[in-house]
Amino acid sequence: MPDRAPALTLVTVPCLRDNYAFLLHDEGSGATALVDAPEAAPIRAELDRRGWRLSDILLTHHHDDHIAGVEALREGARVIGNAADAGRLPRLDLAVNPGGRLEVCGEAVEVIDTPGHTVGHVSFHFPRSGYAFTADTLMALGCGRLFEGTAAQMWESLQRLRALPPGTVVCSGHEYTEGNARFALSVDGGNARLRARADAVQAARAKGEPTVPSRLADEIATNPFLRADAPDLISALDLKGRPAAEVFATLRSAKDRF
Numbered sequence: 001m002p003d004r005a006p007a008l009t010l011v012t013v014p015c016l017r018d019n020y021a022f023l024l025h026d027e028g029s030g031a032t033a034l035v036d037a038p039e040a041a042p043i044r045a046e047l048d049r050r051g052w053r054l055s056d057i058l059l060t061h062h063h064d065d066h067i068a069g070v071e072a073l074r075e076g077a078r079v080i081g082n083a084a085d086a087g088r089l090p091r092l093d094l095a096v097n098p099g100g101r102l103e104v105c106g107e108a109v110e111v112i113d114t115p116g117h118t119v120g121h122v123s124f125h126f127p128r129s130g131y132a133f134t135a136d137t138l139m140a141l142g143c144g145r146l147f148e149g150t151a152a153q154m155w156e157s158l159q160r161l162r163a164l165p166p167g168t169v170v171c172s173g174h175e176y177t178e179g180n181a182r183f184a185l186s187v188d189g190g191n192a193r194l195r196a197r198a199d200a201v202q203a204a205r206a207k208g209e210p211t212v213p214s215r216l217a218d219e220i221a222t223n224p225f226l227r228a229d230a231p232d233l234i235s236a237l238d239l240k241g242r243p244a245a246e247v248f249a250t251l252r253s254a255k256d257r258f
Helices: 040-050 070-074 083-088 151-162 177-188 192-206 216-222 231-236 244-257
Strands: 008-015 019-026 032-035 056-058 078-082 094-096 101-104 107-113 122-126 131-135 169-172
Touching (some): 008 040, 008 169, 019 169, 040 070, 078 083, 083 094, 107 151, 151 216, 151 244, 169 216, 177 192, 177 231, 192 216
Parallel strands (some): 032 056, 056 078, 078 094, 131 169
Antiparallel strands (some): 008 019, 019 032, 101 107, 122 131
């Protein structure tokens, strides 16, 4: 357990139509990290408003809506990303490997291998502060489309993230929660916690409030893609006896058609 409260301030920055970027700030050192850079202008405006200067930019994957703002924001910041995907990312100052660790804003960071949406997707876990930046792998009430990886890869990735402490704050890359909730209800409508969460999501969006970040404990209880091995959901889908990876693949295919 940490010997003091986590120092890092988390700020969620809406970008583009439905993307999110995240700023992390250490008040003691003044260091500020950015996770993903969908576009520069709103991120720069938030930095200027707070008087912060970027020290690091962490990139989860190569899609343009997560990296387009990097060059305009880079200045003296250290750009960090997956070594295996360096050819598709902006120039990296620090290429990291999944399973490795680094230090950002004075905290240890775990690099988690989370392929599926893309084969080079990584997530960043700040265990001391309890933040996980999962971008387009684990989303609020959903998961990313399988553009490059397989369903088996994505299911393994989601299990890695599900194993983090339940209190972890899940910082995902898009405001897709309301649509994800509609799909979740269509396959897991008997889940009382899901129904309550869906109502809360609808109310929040009606007021223009974000539904990201979310808590991992809530995702474990209500996100059907994390529940592909849950007996009640498997029974509701009439997939008894099927392996969890196959159940997940069925769910992902159904969401693609939803």
